[in-house]
Amino acid sequence: MIPAAFEYHRPKDMAGVLAVLVEHGDEARVLAGGHSLIPMMKLRMADVPHLIDLQDVDGLSGITVDGGRVRIGAMTTQSDIIGHAALAEAAPIMREASLQIADPQVRYMGTVGGNVANGDPGNDMPGLMQCLDATFILVGPDGEREVQARDFYEAAYMTDREDDEVLLAVAFDAPSGGYAYEKQKRKIGDYATAAAAVLLEKNGDTCSAASIAMTNLSDTPVWSEAAGNALVGTSVDAAAIDAAVAAMLGDIDPTQDNRGPIEFKRHAAAMILRRAIARAWDRA
């Protein structure tokens, strides 16, 4: 658990960050909360000759809720999210999910940006961002660009972010209706055995809109459009839930690990989704 030697950079502004990134390309990585990157470096599984600490760069953290649009700076910690009253009002699913990430000590350091940008399929925020249909704002040498969370993830640790780009913020429209983030894990601090993010809108007795995303059940987060569609236009009765679960199971591709064999993971995913739908519908 001793990392290889690396150069430590601590720029004061984004221009400084980008300068190091442009100079060193894929030999440089930015450091946010460090909970994924630093263990990987200590295990010598990540080779990072140039580490760029973002903590002195102004303007990367903070939450704004403005006219139904939520924007969360990349360096905003999970602890900040949990404690933000306006966000809890606008998008309570963010608070519910953040409370299920690791433990308070980790949440004081862990950031939204690190969680979504690292591309770790075990992280909770990527699936949640897909569920919310969030937009990621990236900055690079050529300026800012936006990419949808649903288009961002390519494979485990592989994303649409270029080596010389930095995630600035995530933004999404405050959801309406019912919500639930349901997660099964072996213990505090563990990645999900299966997790589901569900947003449901209700019009009378009918589901008018649904968004469903699953975590740690493939090498990327899985936004299951088909699962959502299975609920829209229904009263979210047993048959509709069965259809949604079946659709979700068609979209995930879990692997066997210490959390259990594939068959169990599929079963757990189904159970977790059923519970998330029930809770979200109850709140809708």
Add this chain to the structure above:
Amino acid sequence: MNKELSREERADALSGMGCKRKRVEDARFTQGKGNYVDDIKLPGMLFGDFVRSPYAHARIKSINTDAAMALDGVVAVLTAADLAPLGLHWMPTLAGDKQMVLADGKVLFQGQEVAYVVAKDRYIAADAVELVEVEYEELDVIVDPFASLESDVVLREDLVAEDGSLPDGAHGPRKHHNHIFTWEVGDKETTEQVIGDAEVVAEDMFYYHRTHPCPLETCGCVASMDKVNGKLTLYGTFQAPHAIRTVVSLISGIEEHNIRVISPDIGGGFGNKVGAYPGYVCSVVASIVTGVPVKWVEDRMENLMTTAFARDYWMKGKIAATKEGKITGLWCHTTADHGGFDACADPTKFPAGFMNICTGSYDIPVAYLAVDGVYTNKAPGGVSYRCSFRVTEAVYFIERMIEVLAIELNMDPAELRRINFIKKEQFPYKSALGWEYDSGDYHTAWDKALEAVDYKGLRAEQAQRVEDFKAGKTRSLMGIGLTFFTEIVGAGPVKNCDILGLGMFDSCEIRIHPTGSAIARLGTISQGQGHATTFAQILATEIGLPADSITIEEGDTDTAPYGLGTYGSRSTPVAGAATAMAGRKIRAKAQMIAAYLLEVHDDDVEFDVDRFVVKGAPEKFKTMKEIAFAAYNQAIPGIEPGLEAVSYYDPPNMTYPFGAYVCVMDIDVDTGVTDIRRFYALDDCGTRINPMIIEGQIHGGLTEALAVALGQEIAYDDMGNVKTGTLMDFFLPTAWEVPNYETDHTVTPSPHHPIGAKGVGESPHVGGVPCFSNAVNDAFKAFGLRHTHMPHDHWRIWQTANKLGLHG
């Protein structure tokens, strides 16, 4: 003038036995001021790190250290070839086997030590490890002990004679080249006959999976050879510093007076720090070679993968009973997976530890136990993780066996236990497998426990839950875990207990200072048990000086008397007894001094809390403080000056703590998630020295039991790769996973121990593991489950439910 204190007030002022004295250690631990091995920094100190094998079984074709040696700051790279001329490329194990210090031609488990890099700082050492080039030729890997005994693959060529024959091992003949020993206890013929003729027989196989003690602080040492005076100082995380000194002397040839072993603060041991590891040998050699201190501290992955696992026992059992449930015989055959070397930490004559305590708390007339030790391509170890030698395995076996028998008899398992308990009047009780239980009152403890939890009410609630489940009203089942355990701790009598020929006595030396304070040194070493607190309490009561005026010191072999260390709940039963006995020697001399000062005959004074008083005239007295001063300033005819004593205590018997545990658990059948709703633990550890420390021990031991029962394991894949090498996958519970524990007690003192204490640190682990496991098994009993193996993590519970058809 001060008001004369009452007898009770004087006793309270001592903070002696029975009071909830706050731990004196905690001031430094809670402020981060402890002094652990990795805190030791010596001038010019170098750092060691290991090149480890990525393969579980491979021949080493070549090792090239040139690139590593060329790295700036690298001082040395040791391989077996460098150690061989010193005869140190192999070392003896505590189990009578030998173990490679550095890979000698082949490796036998993943993570095995191949080369030892010494560098000027820790980072350079880690970089150099990557530069050592090792060429391996992979060999067939065996991770299953049953397959190992059938395999043509020879794991230990060093243990096969040139003509292909198998020389005897340390424990007798070997049946196969991968077989280590067979150990048999009891009456095989009669037991098998009783089972053959029995009205009812229950039979099952119980696998107690491989796990690891995983102390918060990993293993490590700092070796410092002073070439001028020829003295070696070895700081380390040693649970038995004196034994380590002797072992180092025997292995290295350095005379024992020239070796000083120091165990500083230790961050938990749980058996992991009993053995001797290659890191110690390499560090000592490196310090001798370089002439400067060398530090080696393993990281978490190295700790989990290489130093001293626990358990890995396959226990096949048969139990015979009458139709009424009276047990008539017990049979057990265990296949023990010891990994690549037999490095179990057991007393010499007990290759499977005290597994023969497996008749448990029950009056079983005849029994037979056989254990076969087997080599596989896994890490060596086999230590007693928070238990006396293999006692957790034994208790798990009998407490699962009882549950399976209850199913066979269609009888309530609480009642089955009750009718088979050894009765109070049967103590001292001689067990069928050779132990003499010192004292017990099992029925009283059991009744108290069952009443406390409203056992009948719980069973009624459970029956209703099963009905609701069958009716589709709930997807949750309820398990009631019962355990009644008897431990065997306090090893042990020198006549049958030794480690490497060293008798398992222990010791205490006391010096009373002129002003009435004292220092006591012991042969044990606290790893968190709170010895500095509790041993001072024993002495306070024995010698009448306040506990706050008594310093307890352990762990420095240059100053402490010889002892065998701390593990197997032996500190209180053995060193605690030595402390009381040394205290009584102090008191005996104090009595003579008091009599002289009071101008009466020795027999005319008696001890009274903190003083000696003239019999019948309590106003005439000398306090222990006054007596202490007199010992240093009075010329007393016939009495030497000073007030000191030393005691080496050879216990006449082991002690046998016991307890009654009940766990109430809800299980989500669909996800396999368990929720411990209630845990009640009644412990009887004999005389209680510090109830607060006992409660802390119970909480800690139960938490480690919960870990083992519900998920903690060292798992291997078929290639011998460790799958659980980090705390992400190796389950270490946090406050979140831990339920509220209710503790309770009865007190049945040990009749042979000077203060009647039996030891408690391991009871909750020994009793807790089967209790949690029984709860899981019990939840599914109504649906036909007899037994399912630990660890009961989510997917395995789901699998159990699935096999029982509970997922529709």
